[in-house]
Amino acid sequence: MEGPSTSKQLPNTSADEGVLTVDVTNNVLVDSITDLPVNLIRPDLIMSTDGSAENEEDSTKLNLAYENLYEVPRTIVERFADYVKYLDLSHNKITNLDALVHFKHLTSLIADDNPITENCLLPPLPKLQLLWLNHCKIASLYPWVGKLKESCPNLNYLCLMGNPAAPSDFNGGTFYESLQYRLFVISQFPSLNHLDDRKVTYDQRQEAQRLYKRPLLDRLVRSRNTGIGQLVHTPVTWTSVQNKLSTFWGKDRGSDRNLLI
Incomplete structure (x- = not known):
């Protein structure tokens, strides 16, 4: 009994x-x-905490993929946050990443295939260099990308493929939409070397700076008589971005090949 x-x-x-x-x-x-309890954590989750790993790199990696998690468990945070640099949370059911604020040394985060939306904001992770959020539920880049830039200003590698906000040939996006998405994201991260499946080229960075440089955006925000002023204050899809920017520059909305370059 x-x-x-x-x-x-x-x-x-x-x-x-x-x-x-x-x-x-x-x-x-x-x-x-x-x-x-710590002594019941699966052994394969623990790479090493006592220096017994074959090399130092292995001792800083933690794999929580395919664990049916809805959040990062508190026990995991307490056990690993102080030294983990590489964290894999892919293929779970996570929608909130607030617990990562405790991972002060994190340089790589893999969170593919989670129901993460643009409402999920990352905590400050100044050391993060690699971020994969492929096949999540991010439907709007603005203001999410700006918040991501504030939280992770030193990203070198960013992958958002398969999200509604990242149009490409794989999800029905047009060439025009894909280019605008790419240039906009590049403009936000000066240190970005690789976006999705391609390297960031010098020409792309120059064009991104010309097209989305801050004085231009500020001028557009102050202009209350244009649709672009409303664009930067509300979450939008890249289809509406295309239409509003095309109107502002006097482009034909019906032509996907009238690029803003």
Whole structure:
């Protein structure tokens, strides 16, 4: 007979193991991964914490892919945040990355295939150089990219392929939309060397600076008689960006090949 203060754990299965515990006393559900004791963390999640790894690089990597996570567990944060530099959260159900604020040394973050939207803002990660958010749910670049720039100003590698806000041949985007997306993102990150599946070229950076340089945007924001003033204050799709910019520059909206370069 169990005592009144004991917790009853659901039967273990390969799918449910370590996922849920029922607290009978308080009649609440508890995320047992979050509260998982350190000695029960799966060994393959721990690369090394005592210098026993084959090399220093392995000791700073943490792989949490395919773990059916809705958030970064507190126990994981407490155990690994002080030294992990490479973190893989791909193929989970994460929508909030606030817990990463504790990963002060993080330089690489892989979070592909999560239901992350433009409402998910990364905490300050000044050391982050590589960020993959492929096949997430990011539907609008503005103001999300600006917030990303503030949080991660030193990105060298950024990959957003498969998101609605990153038009390409793979998701039905036109050449015009893909080019505008690419130039806009490049304009926000001076240190960016690689965007999606291609390197950032000198010509692309020059054109991005010419097209999206700050004085021009400020001038457009102050102009209340143009549609572009509303554009920079509200989340939009790149289709509407194309239409508004085409109107401002006197371009034909119906032509995808009338590039702003």
